[in-house]
Amino acid sequence: xxxxxxxxxxxxxxxxxxxxxxxxxxxxxxxxxxxxxxxxxxxxxxxxxxxxxxxxxxxxxxxxxxxxxxxxxxxxxxxxxxxxxxxxxxxxxxxxxxxxxxxxxxxxxxxxxxxxxxxxxxxxxxxxxxxxxxxxxxxxxxxxxxxxxxxxxxxxxxxxxxxxxxxxxxxxxxxxxx
Numbered sequence: 001x002x003x004x005x006x007x008x009x010x011x012x013x014x015x016x017x018x019x020x021x022x023x024x025x026x027x028x029x030x031x032x033x034x035x036x037x038x039x040x041x042x043x044x045x046x047x048x049x050x051x052x053x054x055x056x057x058x059x060x061x062x063x064x065x066x067x068x069x070x071x072x073x074x075x076x077x078x079x080x081x082x083x084x085x086x087x088x089x090x091x092x093x094x095x096x097x098x099x100x101x102x103x104x105x106x107x108x109x110x111x112x113x114x115x116x117x118x119x120x121x122x123x124x125x126x127x128x129x130x131x132x133x134x135x136x137x138x139x140x141x142x143x144x145x146x147x148x149x150x151x152x153x154x155x156x157x158x159x160x161x162x163x164x165x166x167x168x169x170x171x172x173x174x175x176x177x178x
Contacts (some may be wrong), residue, residue, distance in 0.1 A: 046173035
């Protein structure tokens with residue numbers, strides 16, 4: 001199915017069921033572990049605080065918004081940041097994310113570091129893809145440096161910058177619960 005067909009289908013599914021569309025096929029997402037939920041929450045809060053602190057015309061969305069990769073693939077990242085005009089309250093898709101966050105879990109590690117890495121970074125708008133390992137407490141920061149160039153940095157501590165859009169965030173803020 002196409003992403004448009006999928007989005008229509010998805011809205012008819014029971015509340016609480018989560019899916020992604022991969023190569024035209026809906027794929028059910030696994031239940032989340034407490035560690036995953038906490039890291040996702042703290043990462044989203046860190047981004048939100050940084051946006052507010054710098055008074056940027058950006059917004060953070062956590063969990064549940066669709067990102068269209070191509071005609072037959074869409075993902076639901078754990079969090080994202082987009083900039084510009086605010087999305088309508090009834091939107092179910094974020095058309096131009098700048099920052100994407102995925103938190104690793106045992107069942108998603110290969111997808112998050114393979115298909116999703118390639119998919120998210122194929123989008124013109126995406127400048128940063130953060131893959132967070134909640135067990136090792138490492139942030140894998142994949143940054144587009146040119147249309148076909150990528151720089152990957154492993155962040156284990158300290159502050160780091162996400163430009164564009166110009167956010168300063170701290171590794172520690174992603175792992176508050178220790």
